[in-house]
Amino acid sequence: MKKTLLATIFAVAALLLVLCMAGCSTGSSASAPASDQTAEITVSASASVSLVPDKASVYFGVSTQENSPELAQKKNTEAVNRVTAVLTGRGIAEKSIRTTSYNMYPQYIWSDSTGEQRINGYNVVTTMSVQDQDIEKVGELLSACVEAGINQIDSVSFLCSGYDDAYRQAFIQAVEAARSKAEAVAAAEGKKLADVVSISEGWQDTSLRYAKGANSIASISVEEAAMDMAAPILQPGESEISASVTVTYRLK
Numbered sequence: 001m002k003k004t005l006l007a008t009i010f011a012v013a014a015l016l017l018v019l020c021m022a023g024c025s026t027g028s029s030a031s032a033p034a035s036d037q038t039a040e041i042t043v044s045a046s047a048s049v050s051l052v053p054d055k056a057s058v059y060f061g062v063s064t065q066e067n068s069p070e071l072a073q074k075k076n077t078e079a080v081n082r083v084t085a086v087l088t089g090r091g092i093a094e095k096s097i098r099t100t101s102y103n104m105y106p107q108y109i110w111s112d113s114t115g116e117q118r119i120n121g122y123n124v125v126t127t128m129s130v131q132d133q134d135i136e137k138v139g140e141l142l143s144a145c146v147e148a149g150i151n152q153i154d155s156v157s158f159l160c161s162g163y164d165d166a167y168r169q170a171f172i173q174a175v176e177a178a179r180s181k182a183e184a185v186a187a188a189e190g191k192k193l194a195d196v197v198s199i200s201e202g203w204q205d206t207s208l209r210y211a212k213g214a215n216s217i218a219s220i221s222v223e224e225a226a227m228d229m230a231a232p233i234l235q236p237g238e239s240e241i242s243a244s245v246t247v248t249y250r251l252k
């Protein structure tokens with residue numbers, strides 16, 4: 001009986017040992033050696049193209065203050081109508097002229113005798129924007145609008161009609177720079193570049209792109225525009241259109 005029990009125990013132990021060795025052998029064959037893994041390299045690069053802005057968007061307004069709200073509104077409307085007539089008279093399309101805000105609010109002063117605030121008049125402000133203007137014409141446009149009644153100039157945005165072409169050039173240059181960098185790194189490791197695994201575009205700044213509603217990047221004051229009623233000369237300077245990429249290459 002004891003011999004039979006011992007024989008059974010030895011048989012089970014031998015079977016477990018065989019199964020364990022088989023399991024270890026299977027796990028080794030499932031993972032590929034490190035030398036068989038494909039080597040890759042990821043690089044980033046950027047490039048810029050210089051471009052002179054040729055378009056502008058102008059943001060200005062008419063502020064009118066009078067004793068009564070009716071009179072303030074009447075005078076403001078008359079001034080805005082004169083400005084609109086000047087704009088359309090210069091051949092500017094109505095679709096390029098937009099009223100961006102219209103506000104009326106009371107003006108208060110402090111009364112020492114009563115110790116309270118009291119209304120001293122009313123202010124009406126109409127703000128407008130004019131889009132799609134050639135930069136060389138903006139100075140004369142501002143002077144004409146000041147004569148017509150505008151008394152605040154909020155900003156002048158400089159834009160580039162050739163933005164898309166310039167960005168495309170910058171992007172191509174960035175891709176070429178990324179490949180040149182990857183080739184240098186690969187050569188240092190005794191490798192060469194194979195095919196591209198992935199390529200991604202970096203963040204793109206479109207503030208200079210010629211489109212309605214772009215961010216303003218330059219501003220002038222109404223005093224500068226109205227000085228001696230001479231047309232101000234706007235100098236947009238040269239802007240940089242940049243692109244960046246991240247590329248992953250397979251090595252061979």
